[in-house]
Every structure is written in C-alpha cells, then in structure tokens.
Amino acid sequence: MAETEIGAIREILASSPRPPDLAGRRKRLDEVFGSFPLADGAHAEPADAGGVSAEWTSTSSADPSRVILYLHGGGYVSGSIASHRSMVSYLGVASNARTLALGYRLAPEHPFPAACEDALAGYRFLVGSGFDPSRIVLAGDSAGAGLVMATLLALRNEDAPMPAKGFLISPWIDLLNSGPSMTAKAAVDPMISKAYLDDLAGEYLHGVDPRTPKASPLYADLHGLPPLLIQVGTAETLLDDATRLVARAGDANVRAILSVWPGMIHVWHLFHSRLREARAAINEAGAWMRA
Secondary structure (H helix, E strand, O other): OHHHHHHHHHHHHHHHHOOOOOHHHHHHHHHHHOOOOOOOOOEEEEEEOOOOEEEEOOOOOOOOEEEEEEEEEOOOOOOOOHHHHHHHHHHHHHHOEEEEOOOOOOOOOOOOHHHOOOOOOOOHHHOOOOOHEEEEEEEEEOHHHHHHHHHHHHHHHHHOOOOOOEEEEOOOOOOOOOOHHHHHOOOOOOOHHHHHHHHHHHHHHHHOOOOOOOOOOOHHHOOOOEEEEEEOOOOOHHHHHHHHHHHHHHHHHOOOOOEEEOOOOOOOOHOOOOOHHHHHHHHHHHHHOOO
C-alpha cells in the first residue's frame, strides 16, 4: 500500500512539472495544496502578527494556552499560508494546540534577511500577546525549517525567552548545498535538485555569503537551543542537511531526534490526504510536541 501511494504521488508530480517562471510556481503551489481541506472541526482566522500577515487555525478542543508558530517552505521565494493551511491544521489537531501560520516576506522582492525578521516578529507577537514561551513550539518545513533555526539562534543571541521546542521537516539549512546527498539522491528526488536550490539560494541571499549562520544555520554554533525533532525522507537530496544538523546539535549538547522515513520525498506531509506515511509523520510530531 505504501509503495502504491508514494508511487501515485510521484506520477502526479511527474505529470505536473514545476513552471519555469516564479509567478507560475507560486500559483501552482497554492492551487495544488491550497485545495486540500482543513482538519475536521478546524477553523481559520486571519491575523496580524506584529505587522506580518498570519492566520490562526484551531479546534474547539485545542488547548488555548499552547501554540505552534508555523513557517512554511517554498525556497524563500514561494509557498504561503494558503499552500500549507491544510497540513498545518492537521498538525494542530495532532498536537492539541492552536497554530499561527506566518506569511513572511518572500524573495526576490524581499531578500535575506527579511524572512528572518518576519519570523522573529511573529514569535515576539505571540510572547507579547501573553503566550508563555514554554507553551510555544516553532515549526517549519524546508526553507521554513531553516527559518525556525534562524529564529532560535536570534533569540539565543538576544538572551530572549526561548520556545519549548523546534520541529523541522525536510530542513534546508545549508545554502551552499554541499551535502553528499545532493548527488547521491538526485535520481530518486522528484522535487528538489541542487541546480534548483542553487538558483533559490541566489534569489534569497542576493550576494550575501551562503555560510552566514543566519541564512545557513548549519554553520552556526547551536549551543543553548531547545530540543529539536527533525523529520526527513530517504528520497531527498536534502537528506544530509538533516543528518548533519543533528550531528551539529549533538556537538553543541542540544537534544535532537532524527526521524528518517524510508522512501519518503521532500515534505511528504503535504500529501497527508493521500499518503499514510504523511499522516503518521504528523501524528509522530504531534505526540512529541504534546509530551
């Protein structure tokens, strides 16, 4: 069953290649995943998070004191609240928490460090609204996972109150794209290639050194960060971003769990309505966040 489901998703991706233009890529991402429904009983409400566009999702049974601040993926140039709305609502249900998805500014219109500034503003909005940092989880996928790490590093550097945990899906945390899996997994990854990531990094960095820790947290000192859960699939060119991040976290005495999912592709969670492993990964993360 699992191979049949992921095989069907691979066929869908192959039949609908990524448009060459940025506007087309943004529209495709929103149309494909934005059509998925919210979790049962969940409702969405727009918000202004310290000047950043945002959206609450919640259910009647969610613990109102607990919140996930979610930072979507899309290579810093695409993705949106709409593209990730459904998946984020399911993550909220699994964790019994409210979610606040952040619509941070995108490159190339707003290059680095605009997204980092918006992510930090979103966190400060929650704390300023009365949420206890120990009841906040930062979460994100791909580039959004990189923003999670950048936000945690900024908070630590400011000696600001830290959130309870950080949850990362298929993290992109090395904008040099130097991991061996960039080559080793190229033939099995239907979504992400080194050439594509190199282009995205150029759009986002706008001339900034890709080794800058705030842009590429792999090159940062990770000491003092809260516990991390990193989920990644074995069919990802970004596999080594996840494995190297866990190793770096361990070197810095940060508690980190690496959850590797055989055969899964980049951010497979987005396909939760069609993929059993996506639902299982969301439930795994939810249980970890509730603990």
